[in-house]
């Protein structure tokens with residue numbers, strides 16, 4: 528269980544969502560979602576497959592437009608931004624994809640250098656090298672700097688994916704299923720890394736998962752999407768201390784199977 532985190536600033540909402548609705552054709556995925564993410568907080572979004580968790584973070588990062596509702600990220604209303612403003616905001620919101628999204632034909636160093644060359648044009652090669660070493664050291668994988676992604680384990684690829692997201696110093700991290708496909712020990716290492724990133728890089732984060740061990744280890748607070756809305760929220764125990772059969776089933780299947 529995660530310890531109390533004194534660094535959360537409840538005066539500052541880095542993400543604020545009200546009445547968010549999203550449908551695809553006549554299939555309503557999000558039916559009026561409210562959500563706050565506070566500065567310094569790790570918020571876990573739980574929910575079964577297909578409940579709209581990925582749709583939610585795609586809307587937060589401006590990859591999808593909402594049908595209705597307010598989505599404010601770092602004070603900016605995402606669907607009202609110009610393409611240029613959205614690009615600027617996206618640099619502050621690091622998206623750690625489920626499949627790590629590394630370029631297979633590039634070494635680890637080149638994968639990390641790529642976003643710097645693209646977005647931090649004033650950096651010298653020496654500056655880039657220093658930052659690459661810093662993030663690789665932070666994720667514990669400095670020794671892989673000249674390796675190809677195909678030579679890395681799934682857990683190592685996840686770490687490099689996280690390093691690549693961190694390299695642009697985001698204020699918010701969005702983790703989509705960070706432990707999917709990993710064995711329990713490697714999953715625990717990724718959970719520790721998520722907590723380490725929160726402390727060391729002062730990030731706020733949304734972590735999407737249906738792995739309850741992950742939820743319990745990284746979440747300062749959690750919310751559960753059920754039928755298009757957040758119907759449970761609070762600490763791990765507050766969310767699961769309920770007679771709601773849908774929630775009980777979610778819990779039992781995580782730990783029994």
Ligand SMILES: Nc1ncnc2c1ncn2[C@@H]1O[C@H](COP(=O)(O)OP(=O)(O)OP(=O)(O)O)[C@@H](O)[C@H]1O
Pocket residue numbers: 551556574575576577578579580581582583
């Ligand atoms: N671009 C799209 N066009 C049409 N339907 C979509 C699109 N994106 C998502 N959906 C639908 O919205 C629903 C929610 O999808 P989403 O990917 O958010 O689920 P999820 O909760 O993240 O699931 P999982 O845990 O399996 O990743 C699904 O039924 C999906 O088919």
